[in-house]
Amino acid sequence: MAVIRNSIQETTLQLLQFIHVATRKSASCGVILAPCADLSPRTLEQAKGVISKNDISLSVQLFYDDSNQVLCAVLDGGTLGSTHYASLVLKDFLQPRRLLHGRLIVSSFPESGKPTESAIADFIQQAIRSKGNEGDIRFLTSDDAATSVLIAEPDDLVREFIKIRLELKGYRVYEAQDGQEAYDVFFRELPDLVITELNMPILDGYQLIRSIQRHEPNEGKVIVLTDNHLADHRSRAYESGAADYVTKPLSISELEWKIKRLAGNL
Numbered sequence: 001m002a003v004i005r006n007s008i009q010e011t012t013l014q015l016l017q018f019i020h021v022a023t024r025k026s027a028s029c030g031v032i033l034a035p036c037a038d039l040s041p042r043t044l045e046q047a048k049g050v051i052s053k054n055d056i057s058l059s060v061q062l063f064y065d066d067s068n069q070v071l072c073a074v075l076d077g078g079t080l081g082s083t084h085y086a087s088l089v090l091k092d093f094l095q096p097r098r099l100l101h102g103r104l105i106v107s108s109f110p111e112s113g114k115p116t117e118s119a120i121a122d123f124i125q126q127a128i129r130s131k132g133n134e135g136d137i138r139f140l141t142s143d144d145a146a147t148s149v150l151i152a153e154p155d156d157l158v159r160e161f162i163k164i165r166l167e168l169k170g171y172r173v174y175e176a177q178d179g180q181e182a183y184d185v186f187f188r189e190l191p192d193l194v195i196t197e198l199n200m201p202i203l204d205g206y207q208l209i210r211s212i213q214r215h216e217p218n219e220g221k222v223i224v225l226t227d228n229h230l231a232d233h234r235s236r237a238y239e240s241g242a243a244d245y246v247t248k249p250l251s252i253s254e255l256e257w258k259i260k261r262l263a264g265n266l
Helices: 008-026 041-054 080-097 117-129 156-168 179-189 205-215 231-240 252-263
Strands: 003-005 029-035 059-065 070-076 104-109 137-139 148-152 172-176 193-196 222-226 244-247
Touching: 008 029, 008 059, 008 070, 008 117, 029 080, 029 117, 041 059, 041 070, 041 080, 070 080, 070 117, 080 104, 080 137, 080 156, 104 117, 137 156, 148 156, 148 179, 156 172, 156 252, 172 179, 179 193, 179 205, 193 205, 193 252, 205 222, 205 231, 222 231, 222 252, 231 244, 244 252
Parallel strands: 003 059, 104 137, 148 172, 148 193, 193 222, 222 244
Antiparallel strands: 029 070, 029 104, 059 070
């Protein structure tokens, strides 16, 4: 039965209990948090049914933090991949009913880290802080993520595809739609690696690479991902300071291999 709960502390303890039971039983537990308003027990049961019908192999529990207006979905046996897919189903249920008021935050334990009380409390806070950013799906990020990557890509579909694939691999991902935004994000977050298109508004990829190299002259910092196939574009990118060059159409396996190789050289 879906239950209405109150307070961050109680929700934290409830989530911890579910996660610990699930990981002892099936080694993994998926969790989705979604800022929602005005959820009745009936609506919770309907949402639970939608998720359960989508994947009958997963045991699903839902409860609602009424005071902070956060829906919690717990998937016994859920991996990060299956939980992400379930979050898409949940989003499709909530959005048309105008119930979703922020980002869906997705995690799977132990894939997303050790489920400590402080980590789960921070998980809940991430969902609460996302209110107003309706419709996005994000993966739980932790301070001990192995490698951080900035994706500078004007194409929303390409950028989102790469972001999801890298987050599923455990990377902390930042994103930018143009060169100026990428410049600002880079100097604010100082990611380990940058993936950039060359053709971008405001600052192009060459200017971005040179700016990064002036600040971080290490080799292995920037991977170019671009439509430009000509040899002179490739040469200019390397002269600007790029560590590698990948052309579109995108081979995600090739890009992942290059990221992994370069990350190991940092």
